[in-house]
Amino acid sequence: MILFLLDFSNFDFDQLFAMNDDSNPIMMLVWILPIILFVFYGQRIQLYVTSGEIKKAIKKLDSFREESRDELIDYVKKNTIPENDPTVKLDRFLDYFTIMPVDMDPNGIVDKVRHTVRAREDYTREHIRTLSPQISDFELTKVQTLLEIASSLQMIFKIVNHMFLTAKKQNNYPLILPLQMILPFIMEQAEAMNEAIPAFKSGQPVGDGIGPMIVGKMMLNCEKETISFQTILAKTDFEDRHLFLLKAEGPGSTVGRPADALEKITAENSIDTIIMIDAALKMEGEDSASVAQGFGAAIGGIGTERFQIEAVATTKNIPIFSIVVKQSVKEAITLMTKDIADKADETRLQVYEMIKDNTKQGQSVVIIGVGNTVGVPQ
């Protein structure tokens, strides 16, 4: 019926495009002006549209930066009894930067990175102690984490603002494109960091603490010793296997130094298997708190700990098995969700199963609970 109404053989092209002599000049302008406008000013228009969105994000980042700074200063003043007003010193700490070693010659780069990062951590720790000499180790780890969060948020704000202002100053739209593309990911990280502050202030376990939570429970009623900096070792037996349980020293906010601890254990004992339990970032579409098993060292961070663990395992020919609890960036650094906490017992049973499946009686296993142990003692 409709086909009868449309006559495809009778188009008047002159009328359609209005290019004949009697066409309306105003209509011509309506056609041509936007084309000229978009050809010459298209990028600039896009820049204005995009910059509106980026400006909103920068405003949000600025508020995160300000809030995290205020929270840090407020926490230090209320909880650590500083000798003098800590504001000036803390502001100085927030601006500290780390220059990573030159990687043109990558030989020995891991040792250099480890040295730089540890030097920064040691420096920060000692300077927080100078603010308040009576501060307990537990409070010190919390202040150190809050300082890291505030410092990271400050750095994110500065970088995003710099990229935006440079693009705007140069009227350079292509320069703003990478920022526009990466901004949602940056905002996700920044929002997660901002929401992590209350959990660290209150000493509550975070999603990343699932590994220490599982190993911490396995350590209960065992004799414990400090094996490396902020890292605890407990020895126990399970079905005729010797277990070396490792986790960061809780309930402070620290990840410890599991690689140093593993190096010491393997130097003094014959180890047959390493099992690592950690939180892992879930992919989009994956269920939060789902548990997965695999091979290789499950440990995040800058990569130096993983490198050291892999080096020890390779030298001594020890297989590494991993169990991970999947979660989002936000879940990993904010207060542990019920779903993740509920998976602790199930994952612990999987660890015991893994020990039985992969080792024989009389063998030794190192079990490492990887992650931030805030709110999780042993």
Add this chain to the structure above:
Amino acid sequence: MIFSNIFSKKKITIAYTVVVCSKCNMQRKRKFTIGDVLFSESSKCSSCDGISVIEKIFGETFEQ
């Protein structure tokens, strides 16, 4: 964007502590209080004379 801001509900997270009696295994969920850490002794069990130990600490998010 405007509508999403108007209609989006504010989310609040409340921290809870789950304590388990080491004698009768009775579980009790209460609001988190500062000083709560996992595996520490929390209080006397309300149903027997056992000691309750903190088993879990987690957050639950609600929309306002």
